[in-house]
Amino acid sequence: MATTKRTVEVSLSTTGLDAHGKPQRVPLVVDESGQTVALEAPPSMEPDLNGEHMLINIGPQHPATHGVLRLVLELDGETVVRCIPHIGYLHCGFEKIGEYRQYNQIIPWTDREDYLNSPGNNVAFALGAERLFGIEITERCKVLRVMACEMSRIISHLVWLGTTCIDIGAFTPFLWAFQQREKIYEMLESWIGARLTTTLTRVGGMGADIPDDFVSKLSAFVNTFPKVVDEIDRVVTRNGIWVGRTVGLGVMSPEEATNFGLSGPMGRASGVAFDVRKDFPYLDYETYDFDVPVGTNGDVYDRFLVRMEELRQSTRILAQTIKRLPDGPVNVDDHRVILPPKSRATSDMESMIHHFKQVMEGPRPPIGEAYVAVESPKGEKGYYMVSDGSSKPVRWRIRPPSFVNLSAIPAMVEGHLLSDVIAINASIDIVMGEIDR
Amino acid sequence: MGLSPRPEPSFTELTGDEPWMTTKLDAFVNWGRKNSLWPMPFGTACCAIEFMASAASKYDLARFGMERQAFSPRQADLLICAGRVPFKLAPVLRRIWQQMPQPKWCISMGACASSGGMFDNYAVVQGIDSIIPVDVYVPGCPPRPEGLLYGIMMLQKKVSNERMSDKTLRNEMEPDPKSQLYIPPSVIDEVSEPFGNSVHQTRSGL
Amino acid sequence: MSASFSPVIAGSALGPNAPAPATPRNVPNRGGAMNPTVDAIRARFSGAVQRADVVWGETTIVVDRARVHDIILWLHDDPSQSYNYLSDVTAVEFRDLEQPLEVVWHLRSLPYRRFLRVKVLIEKGSSMDVPSVWDIYKAADWLERECYDMFGITFSGHPDLRRLLMWEQYKEGYPLRKDFPLRGRFSRSEQLRQALAANPEARYSKEELSIADAFEDLPVDMRRRLDTGERTGE
Numbered sequence: 082m083a084t085t086k087r088t089v090e091v092s093l094s095t096t097g098l099d100a101h102g103k104p105q106r107v108p109l110v111v112d113e114s115g116q117t118v119a120l121e122a123p124p125s126m127e128p129d130l131n132g133e134h135m136l137i138n139i140g141p142q143h144p145a146t147h148g149v150l151r152l153v154l155e156l157d158g159e160t161v162v163r164c165i166p167h168i169g170y171l172h173c174g175f176e177k178i179g180e181y182r183q184y185n186q187i188i189p190w191t192d193r194e195d196y197l198n199s200p201g202n203n204v205a206f207a208l209g210a211e212r213l214f215g216i217e218i219t220e221r222c223k224v225l226r227v228m229a230c231e232m233s234r235i236i237s238h239l240v241w242l243g244t245t246c247i248d249i250g251a252f253t254p255f256l257w258a259f260q261q262r263e264k265i266y267e268m269l270e271s272w273i274g275a276r277l278t279t280t281l282t283r284v285g286g287m288g289a290d291i292p293d294d295f296v297s298k299l300s301a302f303v304n305t306f307p308k309v310v311d312e313i314d315r316v317v318t319r320n321g322i323w324v325g326r327t328v329g330l331g332v333m334s335p336e337e338a339t340n341f342g343l344s345g346p347m348g349r350a351s352g353v354a355f356d357v358r359k360d361f362p363y364l365d366y367e368t369y370d371f372d373v374p375v376g377t378n379g380d381v382y383d384r385f386l387v388r389m390e391e392l393r394q395s396t397r398i399l400a401q402t403i404k405r406l407p408d409g410p411v412n413v414d415d416h417r418v419i420l421p422p423k424s425r426a427t428s429d430m431e432s433m434i435h436h437f438k439q440v441m442e443g444p445r446p447p448i449g450e451a452y453v454a455v456e457s458p459k460g461e462k463g464y465y466m467v468s469d470g471s472s473k474p475v476r477w478r479i480r481p482p483s484f485v486n487l488s489a490i491p492a493m494v495e496g497h498l499l500s501d502v503i504a505i506n507a508s509i510d511i512v513m514g515e516i517d518r
Numbered sequence: 519m520g521l522s523p524r525p526e527p528s529f530t531e532l533t534g535d536e537p538w539m540t541t542k543l544d545a546f547v548n549w550g551r552k553n554s555l556w557p558m559p560f561g562t563a564c565c566a567i568e569f570m571a572s573a574a575s576k577y578d579l580a581r582f583g584m585e586r587q588a589f590s591p592r593q594a595d596l597l598i599c600a601g602r603v604p605f606k607l608a609p610v611l612r613r614i615w616q617q618m619p620q621p622k623w624c625i626s627m628g629a630c631a632s633s634g635g636m637f638d639n640y641a642v643v644q645g646i647d648s649i650i651p652v653d654v655y656v657p658g659c660p661p662r663p664e665g666l667l668y669g670i671m672m673l674q675k676k677v678s679n680e681r682m683s684d685k686t687l688r689n690e691m692e693p694d695p696k697s698q699l700y701i702p703p704s705v706i707d708e709v710s711e712p713f714g715n716s717v718h719q720t721r722s723g724l
Numbered sequence: 725m726s727a728s729f730s731p732v733i734a735g736s737a738l739g740p741n742a743p744a745p746a747t748p749r750n751v752p753n754r755g756g757a758m759n760p761t762v763d764a765i766r767a768r769f770s771g772a773v774q775r776a777d778v779v780w781g782e783t784t785i786v787v788d789r790a791r792v793h794d795i796i797l798w799l800h801d802d803p804s805q806s807y808n809y810l811s812d813v814t815a816v817e818f819r820d821l822e823q824p825l826e827v828v829w830h831l832r833s834l835p836y837r838r839f840l841r842v843k844v845l846i847e848k849g850s851s852m853d854v855p856s857v858w859d860i861y862k863a864a865d866w867l868e869r870e871c872y873d874m875f876g877i878t879f880s881g882h883p884d885l886r887r888l889l890m891w892e893q894y895k896e897g898y899p900l901r902k903d904f905p906l907r908g909r910f911s912r913s914e915q916l917r918q919a920l921a922a923n924p925e926a927r928y929s930k931e932e933l934s935i936a937d938a939f940e941d942l943p944v945d946m947r948r949r950l951d952t953g954e955r956t957g958e
Contacts, residue, residue: 141610142560144589149562149607169889170607171562174641176874177899181906189636193659196564212780215753240567243574259574266571276571277564277660335732339808339834342863352731355809355834360734362747375731447753451780452830452841454811463830467816475819476900480812480830488866514563517604517889605919606891613924640899640908640915641890648916698920703913710912 134162137499141170145248145503148513150487152502159498164491168484171517179477183443184210184284187477191464192278194479195515197237198457199279200229200269207282208363209453209464213446214418216285221409223364225291228299228402229281230364230455231395232269235306236262237458237510238388238395242313245385245507249326254313261309268298284444285419286412296403303400310392318389327382331493331505334379341489344482345460346391347509350376350383357456371398381508388510391458418444443472452480459483459510483509484516544681551595551621552677553583555670558594560614562601565628565660569600572663582670591617596673597650600660602630603643612698615650620688623677625669626652629659634710644710648701651691737806737835745837751781759783759840761805761833769795774845784841792829792844793855793881799831799840800860807831807840810861813868815875817902827854827877846877856881874900891922 140151149170155163175194179187191202204226211218218226239262243255266276271292273279281288317323333343338351348355356373358366374390376383412419420439421432446468454463460482467476486509494502557579559569573579573587588594591614603611615624626646629635632655634644646652653676656669680687693700735742756778762785766773772795775786787795799807811830818825824845831840844854856879858864868879869888876898879885887894895918896909908915 141607142614144559148566149610169887169891170604170610171602172604172606172641172889173602173637174639174899177641177904177906178637178639193564193636196567212751215751215780217750240570244570256575259571260576262571263574263576276662277568334729337862339732340862342810342861352729353734353834354731355734360745360834360837361839362745365747367744367746377729377731379729449753449779450782450784450816452782452812452839461811463811465812465814465828465830469818469820471819476814476816478812478814478816480814484866484870485863488863492862605915606889606922608916608919609922609924612920639906640896640904643916643919644912648912649920693920697917699913699917703911703917706913706916707911712907 139502141167146506147244147511148516150506150511150513150516152490152506154494154499154502156499159500161494161497161499161502164494164502166487166490168487168513169517171513173514173518175518176477176479179474181473183472184213184446184474185443187474188282189278189280192280193514194518195237195457195459195462195481195483195512196277197240197512198233198459199277200281201233201237201455201457202462203279203282204230204364205453205455205457205462206464207284208455209451209466210284210446212451212453213449213466213468214284214444215447216413216415216418218285218413219410220407222286222411222413224402224406225287225411226282227364227366227369228399228406229279231398231402232265234395234458235392235399236265238392241388241458241507241510245504246317248503248507249323251317251320251323254317257309257313261306264302268295268302271295271298283412283419285415290411296406299399300403303396303403306396307393310389310396314389318386324382326501326504327385327508328380329378330381330497330501331508332378332380333489333493337489337492338379341492342485343460343489344485345456345458345510346384346387347460347486349374350387351379352376357454357461361454363453363455369398369401381504384508445470445472454480457482459512459515460486479515479518481515481518483511487511487516545678547682548678548680552674555583555596555623555674555677556586556588556594557584557596557598558588558591558614558618560597560599560601560611562599562603562607563630565600565631568660568663569598569627569666572666577663577667579667579670582667582674584670591615592619594618595622597622597624598627598666599624599631599646599652600627602628602635602637603646603649604641605643606641608643608649611646612649612693616690620690623653623673624650625654625656625666625673627656627666627669628661629657632657635659638712648699648706648709732808732834734834735837738837748781753780754778756781759838761799761807761838761840764805765795765799768798782839782841784843786843786845789844789846789854792842793857793860796829796831796842796857797860799833805833805838806835807833807838809834810857810863810867813857813864813871815871815877815900817875817900819902821848821902824848825852825875825877827871829857852877853880855879856885858882874898876901891919893918893922 135156137154137156139154140146141149151167151170153165154161175190179190188203188206191206192199195202239258243258246254269279270276272295273281273288333351335352338348338353343351344355352375354375359373371394374387376387416435421435425432426436448468448470450467452463452465454461462482463480465478465480466474469475490506490509493505559566561569571577597615597618626632630637631646634642643649654669654673656665658665691700699706754777758778762776762783769791772788772791773785774788777784799805809832811832814828816826816828824847827844827846829842831842846852854877856864856868858868858881866888868882869885871877872879872885873887873889886892897904
């Protein structure tokens with residue numbers, strides 16, 4: 082059969098599973114000779130009308146902007162001619178307040194900055210502060226932190242998946258995704274006592290060790306979760322509506338993507354094979370066996386595929402952490418940074434002094450500065466801390482990945498249709514708390 | 519083959535022995551209102567995620583008559599302000615509140631919306647009640663879905679106690695035309711003063 | 725995959741025999757292996773590097789303010805360096821008010837897996853003008869605007885240096901400067917009054933329009949209003 086560029090030959094039902102239980106991937110478009118054809122972006126079908134341009138204001142309060150982003154769009158017909166993003170509606174002065182807090186006191190703020198990835202931010206901040214203090218953490222702590230990072234990557238991608246599905250018109254995956262999130266929430270709650278804002282780490286260790294039944298709960302999750310991903314995959318990945326609304330939109334070439342500073346799934350979908358976990362590893366990520374998916378088209382559909390694959394890879398890392406979790410202490414044995422146990426603080430003079438000094442003055446790092454980047458679900462998240470030898474940082478800078486990713490939105494949406502703006506904006510996976518800080 | 523005959527619309531004559539009841543108009547109207555509150559989530563930050571969790575499968579906000587979430591203020595009864603509100607967002611929140619038709623209520627979800635929370639700094643409004651009137655404050659950072667549900671049930675109780683004879687109930691707030699504030703500036707300054715732990719942490723460094 | 729789509733691969737310039745990157749361990753406070761780029765910069769731009777040290781394993785160089793743009797351009801373009809990824813642009817002000825303000829660029833060379841911190845010092849009392857790297861990295865667009873918004877550092881060469889996070893009429897100053905109090909300069913009621921005075925329906929300001937050359941297309945009355953300085957932006 083003849084194919085037009087717009088043809089999407091996809092049946093809405095699934096053809097079944099392959100031998101590994103994964104949904105079979107059939108080519109999306111097949112031309113007359115039976116060759117697979119990559120899908121291309123639909124050509125601009127708007128005739129050149131000399132009409133008035135129209136200004137559309139989306140946000141700051143709009144369900145599809147994923148927060149309080151505001152986009153002013155100039156439209157020619159339905160085509161976006163110009164896009165002016167306005168941010169700052171959630172600017173809460175994190176960096177300023179960090180200069181007035183001790184290092185351990187800042188960790189609650191890291192929860193609330195990229196609030197989909199709280200455990201990951203806690204880990205990132207603790208890593209930065211430990212670099213600044215010159216602390217080497219224990220082996221068990223490293224594995225626990227990897228666990229926290231990957232769990233938070235999963236819950237962050239699940240929110241992205243659910244909300245993007247709602248934006249593009251599918252409600253069911255949202256419910257499935259949030260069911261799985263609740264499972265991770267329950268685990269986090271049993272670990273540290275909070276669902277969303279965890280404050281999981283401390284400088285030099287963790288706020289708590291995992292409870293007894295945590296590992297069994299986690300392995301149950303690791304066993305069941307890929308089935309849910311496969312199910313969402315079956316419903317969405319080859320769905321005609323989904324494909325039609327995502328393929329060929331917001332394409333960024335690898336060079337553009339690097340130049341715009343895109344990182345994380347955004348960059349990787351555009352063919353930038355850069356993952357902080359692989360290239361500038363931390364927490365011994367080089368010893369874990371996982372793959373980094375890289376896209377070949379750089380469009381919204383590739384970003385979706387990359388994130389779906391990352392869900393599977395994170396599950397794979399979680400399975401490895403369960404196997405290798407060593408016994409031993411969680412916190413470093415250094416009471417200049419880690420509080421002594423309460424029982425000793427009330428009975429032992431030296432511990433009481435440590436306790437008092439830490440609470441009243443806070444631990445002091447040597448003069449210096451450190452930029453520690455981790456791979457957050459959105460991209461390269463960096464914490465840059467400068468110390469002048471006092472117990473509070475001179476400067477606490479957050480390098481927000483979605484801030485830099487979002488700054489490329491005018492380049493991505495201009496020339497596309499208004500309805501595609503929603504899909505492109507959703508594909509960036511923005512979190513306004515992190516962008517505006 | 520012809521079409522099957524249409525069913526006749528049947529209007530049964532009242533015979534007089536149907537069950538019936540009397541009630542107060544207030545109770546009847548309030549019963550309807552409280553069980554069909556249409557919320558508009560004004561989600562800004564972390565609390566919005568917990569709001570989404572409340573709306574999703576496990577907690578299921580629809581059990582409380584909130585199946586339909588209004589994303590337009592013009593079709594909403596209840597503003598749920600979930601998350602911190604910086605000064606830059608203040609005029610937007612005020613405008614959205616003014617766009618909502620009466621009767622309307624507001625839940626301030628979370629510590630930041632209620633009091634500024636941990637953000638006692640140059641950027642954040644110290645409680646949205648200095649911008650718009652609030653009916654229920656839900657504490658927590660963020661509140662658990664159970665907490666939000668409890669807040670909603672408190673609001674439902676409040677709705678069911680409203681009296682139509684109270685003419686002041688539906689008065690719109692009238693901000694001062696010059697300053698746009700609706701409570702006196704001295705009161706705002708007083709309630710926005712730092713309290714508790716944050717009083718002692720204003721020194722940079724040490 | 726189209727022909728022009730050639731992926732950027734981190735570590736591609738290192739060759740197959742290069743050791744795999746590993747988590748740094750026992751990083752010393754000062755000292756350690758310096759990034760080889762520093763010597764290349766010293767050789768190429770003699771006298772431009774004021775200081776170079778390795779702090780917690782990260783190489784930091786302090787360069788002349790006038791030549792920072794040339795250096796970063798060379799780092800980006802030269803195939804033996806190819807710092808093609810700008811992580812961050814920010815600034816640091818110290819509590820010691822004598823100490824100069826620092827503008828910091830965090831650069832990554834993806835092909836060589838290198839990380840470099842470039843700094844420029846702004847002595848207290850001197851002009852706050854620093855060359856922009858917007859023409860080299862598009863990522864610098866918002867990062868520099870934010871830095872201007874928070875510190876008041878003007879990046880010359882940036883096409884659109886406006887406030888980003890705070891609204892345009894924000895009168896209190898630059899929040900991350902050390903002389904800016906944590907709770908702002910004005911009282912809470914005054915802050916709220918000024919915030920509520922903004923028009924949430926305003927779409928844009930004149931600056932925004934002139935960037936996109938759309939000012940001429942506007943209706944006459946709107947042009948006149950914007951000309952008289954009406955800032956309808958936030």
